[in-house]
Amino acid sequence: MLQLPLAFVIALIATLIGAAVSVSRMPSPTRALLTAFFLMLAMMFILVGLRDGYGVELARFVQPVIAMLIQPTLYLAFNTLTEDPPTSAGKLLFRHGWPALFVAIFTGLAFMRPDVSLILVDIFIFPSLAFYTVRMFSLLRAGPDKFIRVTSQGYKLSIVGIIAGIGLFGFILVLEVAIFISRRLFSGGYSEFFVQVSIISIAVAMILFAFAAALYIARLATFDVGQKKERFIVGGGAHPSKKDNETINALDELLAERQLYRDSGITLARIARRLGQPARQISLAVNRCRQENFSRYINGYRVRYAQESLKTTDAPVTELMLEAGFSTKSNFNSEFSRVVGMTPSRYRSKHRPGH
Structure with a gap:
C-alpha cells in the first residue's frame, strides 16, 4: 500500500x-x-x-x-x-x-x-x-x-x-x-x-x-532585497509624551554607551530588561519620537557605525558589516542604502578615494 x-x-x-x-x-x-x-x-x-x-x-x-x-x-x-x-x-x-x-x-x-x-x-x-x-x-x-x-x-x-x-x-x-x-x-x-x-x-x-x-x-x-513599507503598531503616530521622550533618551544613552546594537542577536525584549521598562513602552517611544519601528531604529545605529568605519579603516566591507551588528549582506546593503542613499562600496569610494 x-x-x-x-x-x-x-x-x-x-x-x-x-x-x-x-x-x-x-x-x-x-x-x-x-x-x-x-x-x-x-x-x-x-x-x-x-x-x-x-x-x-x-x-x-x-x-x-x-x-x-x-x-x-x-x-x-x-x-x-x-x-x-x-x-x-x-x-x-x-x-x-x-x-x-x-x-x-x-x-x-x-x-x-x-x-x-x-x-x-x-x-x-x-x-x-x-x-x-x-x-x-x-x-x-x-x-x-x-x-x-x-x-x-x-x-x-x-x-x-x-x-x-x-x-x-x-x-x-x-x-x-x-x-x-x-x-x-x-x-x-x-x-x-x-x-x-x-x-x-x-x-x-x-x-x-x-x-x-x-x-x-x-x-x-x-542578494539585496527591496524595501517594504513597515507597519507601526497602534499609537505610533501619536504625539510623543514626556514619558516617551524620557524613554528614548534613556535608550539612546544605553545604545551609545554599551553599543548593544552591534550584537546581531539583540531583541526588543533584551533592551526592555536592560532599561527596566515594558517592551511596549519602548516600542511606542521609538515609533512616536523617531517615526520608525524598533528594527529600523537599531539598524540606524548599525549603519552609522559602519559609516564611520568605512571612512576611517581599510577593513573589508563584510568584516565591517559583521562588526556593526548585521548578519546578512542583503540586509546591510538595503539598510545602508535606505539611510545613506548609496551603497557601502560607493560611500567608501566617495570618502576614501583610491581605497
Whole structure:
C-alpha cells in the first residue's frame, strides 16, 4: 500500500525537523513548543499508518485528541515570540487545553456510541481549526514591533512559518469538512480517498516548504532585497509624551554607551530588561519620537557605525558589516542604502578615494 510507507516517511521527516528545532537558537518557550508540534505531527502520521496498514482501531480514537493539541501548540509557539515574559505553562494549559480534554472524553464514548461521539468531535474540531487559523492571521498582521523576542531576520523567518501554519490549518479544515460530508451523505465512501489525498498533499507540502525555506534563507544571505513599507503598531503616530521622550533618551544613552546594537542577536525584549521598562513602552517611544519601528531604529545605529568605519579603516566591507551588528549582506546593503542613499562600496569610494 502506498499510504502506509508514506505515512511513516512523513512521520520520520517531522521527527527529524523536530530534532533540529530542539537544538536551534530560538527562545526556549518557542523551541519547546515547535519541537512538540513536529513530534505530535509525527505521532499523527504514525497513527494513520497503524490504523490503515495494520488495522489498529485504537488509533482512530487517539488521532482527534492529538489534532486538538497540534493547533494551539503551533499558534502558541509563534505567540511566545511576542510576549515578555511568556505566559506560564499552567495558564496556557487552562486557556487552550480544555477542547482537547472534551474531545478525549467524547472519543472515549465512541466505544459505546460511535455515531454520537464522532458528531461531537466534529463539533469541536471545526471551530477550533477556524479559531486558530484566525489567531495565526492576527500574528501575521501584528507587525515587526510586536515580535519583541526575535531579531529582524528572525521576524522574517517567523512570518514564513506563520504563513505555512495558516496554509496547514486551512488545508486540514477543508479536508475535515470533506470527510464529514462523506460520512454523513455517502456513508464514508470517500473518506479513505480524502485521507490518502491528505497524506500525499502534506508530504509534498513539507518537501516544498523545506525547499522554499532553504531558497529564502539563501536569498537573504546573498542578494539585496527591496524595501517594504513597515507597519507601526497602534499609537505610533501619536504625539510623543514626556514619558516617551524620557524613554528614548534613556535608550539612546544605553545604545551609545554599551553599543548593544552591534550584537546581531539583540531583541526588543533584551533592551526592555536592560532599561527596566515594558517592551511596549519602548516600542511606542521609538515609533512616536523617531517615526520608525524598533528594527529600523537599531539598524540606524548599525549603519552609522559602519559609516564611520568605512571612512576611517581599510577593513573589508563584510568584516565591517559583521562588526556593526548585521548578519546578512542583503540586509546591510538595503539598510545602508535606505539611510545613506548609496551603497557601502560607493560611500567608501566617495570618502576614501583610491581605497
